[in-house]
Amino acid sequence: MKRSHRFKRSIKPKKSLDIKLTNSNNEQDITATTSMTLSSSIKPSSSLIRANSNLKPQIPISSSSLISFEKSSILSQDFFQIDALDLAPRLLGKFLRRDDVVLQITEVEAYRPNDSACHGRFGVTPRTAPVFGPGGHAYVYLCYGLHTMLNIVADKEGVGAAVLIRSCAPVCGLETIQLRRGQKTEKPVLLAGPGKIGQALGISTDWSSHPLYTPGGLEVLDGPEPENILIGPRVGIAYASPEHVNALWRFVVADSPWISAPKNTLGPPP
């Protein structure tokens, strides 16, 4: 039964042109092969920023800090090994990179141990095992049978915490993003919402547990800290206990248009 499902899935036409065959670190050649299809949209990195300079500004950041993206370094694993509640706001402004696509994180949510909304609440299962691993890895799951949701695992091994990436602003690779999303727009509808991030990055659940602190595949790069942030309750977790439904563990970049709904629950931190 599972087999037939997989088969059916594999022959389904996909918007994404990217294929990942293994869970290890040596998928580079594969993405390189598939991205040849997109070669027209791939440019030398020095011209990437300029080529996409018509993209709407996301975070109120100085142009000098945007230039710094080219020099911005991949974050080390230490960066992620802290409480998800601390990690979540620190991820705002950071960059997600996969091949020619670079996104800047604008909205996140923290999920923590003893949190009735966290996927780790049932303990270690095949799906949630990465959540209990050391911070700095991806946790990718399928939501509503349709959407791949990207989380960044937080804290030390065994804790069980993660940060959901809910929205991003496009920085590079707009054409690839639009191709994968199936929408030719530059408006926030392109990347505001967690399912859209997974789709824009072209990742599947096979990417779960992928290390984000090593070059290649999917990376998190350092980026400018936003000037102001807003916080609010997390989205879509009505099933959780009131304590966790009301917890203000959603963080967004203030004044960014790249934020998912609802926005009227957001406010300044205390």
Add this chain to the structure above:
DNA sequence: GAAAAGATTAAA
């Protein structure tokens, strides 16, 4: 084994 529900999205 069967059934319900889900950290959502796009279209009507």
Add this chain to the structure above:
DNA sequence: TTAATCTTTTCC
């Protein structure tokens, strides 16, 4: 407002 779509977890 609602259909789409399927894996995970739970219940009998």
